[in-house]
Amino acid sequence: xxxxxxxxxxxxxxxxxxxxxxxxxxxxxxxxxxxxxxxxxxxxxxxxxxxxxxxxxxxxxxxxxxxxxxxxxxxxxxxxxxxxxxxxxxxxxxxxxxxxxxxxxxxxxxxxxxxxxxxxxxxxxxxxxxxxxxxxxxxxxxxxxxxxxxxxxxxxxxxxxxxxxxxxxxxxxxxxxx
Numbered sequence: 303x304x305x306x307x308x309x310x311x312x313x314x315x316x317x318x319x320x321x322x323x324x325x326x327x328x329x330x331x332x333x334x335x336x337x338x339x340x341x342x343x344x345x346x347x348x349x350x351x352x353x354x355x356x357x358x359x360x361x362x363x364x365x366x367x368x369x370x371x372x373x374x375x376x377x378x379x380x381x382x383x384x385x386x387x388x389x390x391x392x393x394x395x396x397x398x399x400x401x402x403x404x405x406x407x408x409x410x411x412x413x414x415x416x417x418x419x420x421x422x423x424x425x426x427x428x429x430x431x432x433x434x435x436x437x438x439x440x441x442x443x444x445x446x447x448x449x450x451x452x453x454x455x456x457x458x459x460x461x462x463x464x465x466x467x468x469x470x471x472x473x474x475x476x477x478x479x480x
Contacts, residue, residue, distance in 0.1 A: 343467070345393030345475035350378065356463035362389035364459035364467035365399030374398045375479060396468055396476035399459070400451050404480070407446045414440045417454070432457045448477060 343349075349359050358366045362378070367387045376394025377387065389395040406417050414432050418424045433440045435457035444450050452473050459467040 343392060343469060343472055345396065345472040346391055348389075348391050350388060350390075351382070356465060356467070357383075357386065358395075358459070358463045359392075359465075359467055361386050361395065362392045363387050363395035363398070364392075364463055365395065365402070365455070366462045367395070367398055367402065372398075374401075393472060393475040393479065396455065396459075396472055397479045400455055400473075400476055401480055403451055403454055404446045407444060412443050412445075414438055414442070414444075414454075421458070428461055431461050435460070451477070 343359075348362055349355055350362055351360055353360075358364045361383055362376075363386055368385060369381060369383075369387055374387065374389070374394065375397060376389045376391055378390050381388050387395070387398065389398065402421075403417065406412070406420055411417050411420050414429055414436075415424070418429050418432065422428060429440050432438075432454065436453040438444060438450075438453070444454075452470070455473060456466075456468050
């Protein structure tokens with residue numbers, strides 16, 4: 303008898319923990335807000351704190367730049383994340399990431415290995431992904447040309463968020479602000 307109660311309890315607990323199915327009204331709201339197709343991300347839009355998006359996109363910071371004393375253009379205050387920078391519009395987060403990469407390259411951190419050793423933990427998985435995605439060798443010296451930066455930003459923001467986070471239009475909007 304006790305074994306049967308345990309099974310019923312566990313089944314009930316499982317039902318309580320299952321995600322609730324969205325109603326038709328909820329589904330409509332989700333498709334308009336939080337299930338953005340990355341190809342439609344707009345640089346002038348703010349995705350700040352929108353649910354069901356990766357953290358970097360929710361912060362308008364697809365590069366997941368950590369909070370710093372840098373006075374980034376479009377920096378959102380007060381910051382509610384506590385770890386990563388937040389920006390008032392998506393293009394400002396892409397701009398900050400691009401500007402940081404320009405600064406890295408200018409200071410001699412001009413290869414994927416050197417960039418990612420400074421930018422993140424420098425894991426081999428991250429370095430290999432960016433190398434494969436961009437076509438740049440991990441130890442290849444890179445210039446800060448617009449196309450090199452576009453390739454780096456798009457590859458790194460994908461790795462950071464798990465989805466295509468920066469399309470060509472958003473990159474161009476951000477780059478024009480530099």
